[in-house]
Amino acid sequence: MSELINAREERGADISRGGPYYGELIEQVRGLMDRARLVSPTDELALDAIGILKQLNDKLDAAVVNEWSTPTWTRFDLPARGNITLPPFMIDHADSSGVDARLTFRNYHLGGNNAAHGGQVAVGFDDLLGMAAAMHAGSITRTASLTVDYRSVTPLNTELKVRAWAERQEGRKVFVRATLHDGDRLCAEAHGLFIVLKPGQA
Numbered sequence: 492m493s494e495l496i497n498a499r500e501e502r503g504a505d506i507s508r509g510g511p512y513y514g515e516l517i518e519q520v521r522g523l524m525d526r527a528r529l530v531s532p533t534d535e536l537a538l539d540a541i542g543i544l545k546q547l548n549d550k551l552d553a554a555v556v557n558e559w560s561t562p563t564w565t566r567f568d569l570p571a572r573g574n575i576t577l578p579p580f581m582i583d584h585a586d587s588s589g590v591d592a593r594l595t596f597r598n599y600h601l602g603g604n605n606a607a608h609g610g611q612v613a614v615g616f617d618d619l620l621g622m623a624a625a626m627h628a629g630s631i632t633r634t635a636s637l638t639v640d641y642r643s644v645t646p647l648n649t650e651l652k653v654r655a656w657a658e659r660q661e662g663r664k665v666f667v668r669a670t671l672h673d674g675d676r677l678c679a680e681a682h683g684l685f686i687v688l689k690p691g692q693a
């Protein structure tokens with residue numbers, strides 16, 4: 492984790508971006524998303540919520556910045572860097588040999604039958620494989636190919652373990668693998684190809 496923060500700080504990353512309440516703000520938004528996934532509101536509740544959310548969105552509009560200025564590039568101290576589009580994970584260890592993380596799919600990530608949506612599992616793998624590739628290559632990479640094998644059901648609201656690592660690098664090509672476990676049980680595994688971007692590559 493500290494190696495990850497150091498690697499980012501060397502590139503000017505600032506873990507105070509967004510301020511001391513940013514993590515709790517994102518947690519409240521995640522709580523909203525969890526409820527929105529399962530709520531079946533009365534008309535009165537729906538109208539009430541719409542009014543509150545409209546007001547809130549108007550307030551937040553005043554603080555919207557471009558993608559490179561958001562805290563989600565730099566907040567390695569927060570679950571999933573505070574990025575609400577990712578399932579929340581905490582990094583336990585990250586260096587050139589690989590990334591170990593604890594990840595929890597929540598109600599928002601429901602596919603069906605109390606299990607995580609397969610696409611959400613792929614989202615988690617994509618980010619953590621990208622991190623493993625970047626730590627290995629010492630440079631930001633982009634997903635060229637990602638394959639996920641779903642081995643058993645992935646539960647919600649359970650802390651799961653992810654291990655992601657680079658198997659080898661050939662020039663700009665970083666070949667990566669990852670596993671997702673619930674205790675000893677393998678839920679899913681992935682392999683992918685990430686490409687180191689050329690300077691200035693769009």
Ligand SMILES: CCCCCCCCCCCCCCCC(=O)SCCNC(=O)CCNC(=O)[C@H](O)C(C)(C)COP(=O)(O)OP(=O)(O)OC[C@H]1O[C@@H](n2cnc3c(N)ncnc32)[C@H](O)[C@@H]1OP(=O)(O)O
Pocket residue numbers: 498499617618619620621622625626629630631632633634635636662663664684686688689
């Ligand atoms: C720094 C330290 C701290 C870091 C701490 C950072 C932490 C922060 C973590 C954030 C983690 C975010 C992780 C999410 C990452 C996304 O989700 S990225 C978004 C999804 N991906 C995309 O949109 C990619 C779209 N595709 C492209 O942009 C381009 O096709 C690519 C992937 C950049 C490659 O294009 P290119 O640069 O022109 O390279 P190209 O010459 O085509 O290919 C290079 C080589 O790869 C091969 N290749 C390319 N694509 C494929 C393929 N699909 N299958 C097989 N081979 C392929 C080519 O054949 C070629 O092989 P060689 O001829 O060299 O042997």
